[in-house]
Structures are given as C-alpha cells and as structure tokens.
Amino acid sequence: MEHLWAPWRMDYILSNRKGRKCIFCPAAKQADEKRLIVHRTSLSLVMLNRYPYSYAHLMIAPVRHVHDVSKLKVEEMKDILYNLGQSINILKEAFCPNGFNVGMNLGRVGGAGILYHLHFHVIPRWKGDMNFMPMLAEVRVIPEHLKKTYNKLRLYFKKLEN
Numbered sequence: 001m002e003h004l005w006a007p008w009r010m011d012y013i014l015s016n017r018k019g020r021k022c023i024f025c026p027a028a029k030q031a032d033e034k035r036l037i038v039h040r041t042s043l044s045l046v047m048l049n050r051y052p053y054s055y056a057h058l059m060i061a062p063v064r065h066v067h068d069v070s071k072l073k074v075e076e077m078k079d080i081l082y083n084l085g086q087s088i089n090i091l092k093e094a095f096c097p098n099g100f101n102v103g104m105n106l107g108r109v110g111g112a113g114i115l116y117h118l119h120f121h122v123i124p125r126w127k128g129d130m131n132f133m134p135m136l137a138e139v140r141v142i143p144e145h146l147k148k149t150y151n152k153l154r155l156y157f158k159k160l161e162n
Contacts, residue, residue: 080120
C-alpha cells in the first residue's frame with residue numbers, strides 16, 4: 001500500500017473551530033503572509049484557501065465583516081468583482097488552468113464553512129484533475145506546499161499594486 005502524506009490537514013482535523021475568529025477579519029498583529037493573503041485593497045482581499053479543494057484555490061472577500069450579499073455597498077461589489085477578474089487572469093498566467101469553478105456557498109445548508117463573512121471561491125481546474133483519489137479515497141492531491149504557491153502568486157499580485 002502506498003501512503004499519501006498531507007500533514008497540513010491535521011491542523012484542520014484537530015482544530016477546535018468553536019469560538020474561532022473569522023479568517024477574513026484582521027487578527028491582532030498577524031501578517032498577511034501568515035494568513036495567506038496574496039492581495040488586498042481597502043475594500044476586499046484575496047487569499048489562498050488553507051484547506052483547498054484544488055491547487056491554487058483562492059477566496060475573495062470584502063474587508064468588512066458582512067454575511068449578506070444585499071448588505072454589500074456598491075463600491076465593495078465593484079472591488080470584489082474587479083479582484084475576482086484579476087485573480088482569474090493571474091491564475092491563467094501563473095498556472096495555465098483549463099477552466100475555473102467560481103462561486104459562493106451561502107448559509108450552512110448552502111455548504112458555507114464560514115457562515116458570517118461572505119466570500120467567493122475561485123478554483124482553477126485542469127483536464128483530468130479529478131481522478132480516482134477524491135472519489136475513492138476521499139483525498140485531494142495538492143502538488144505544491146501552500147507557502148510555495150503563496151510566494152508565486154504574490155509576485156503576480158504585486159504588479160497590481162504598482
């Protein structure tokens with residue numbers, strides 16, 4: 001039998017998520033790099049998903065803690081969608097995916113893992129990326145460490161800041 005090592009998953013499995021602060025809201029003195037935020041504006045942020053569905057899985061959220069799309073201000077909507085488009089362009093350039101899944105999970109029944117801070121998922125897809133592993137073994141294979149992916153993406157997003 002072959003072994004597939006994914007040691008970063010243990011943090012998620014063992015973590016006590018009750019009472020945990022929102023991952024999108026600022027943590028006291030916690031750097032963007034530690035939080036995996038690759039880009040931010042005054043109204044929204046783009047971050048790598050720490051527990052990704054697929055390689056280079058990004059999330060885009062408003063900076064303001066809001067859970068209802070109808071409560072977003074027009075400026076926030078524009079900024080979020082602009083960053084969504086920029087993120088897709090950067091992922092195309094950096095990793096050459098064949099397609100994308102883009103969407104939101106709203107509410108517990110809608111599949112939201114983070115209930116009170118809305119966010120988009122941007123999941124790059126490649127032909128054949130859903131092989132037997134997720135279906136039979138309930139395992140996702142992520143081919144690169146998150147820190148390495150973060151560093152690659154950060155270089156592309158830095159160009160937006162200039």
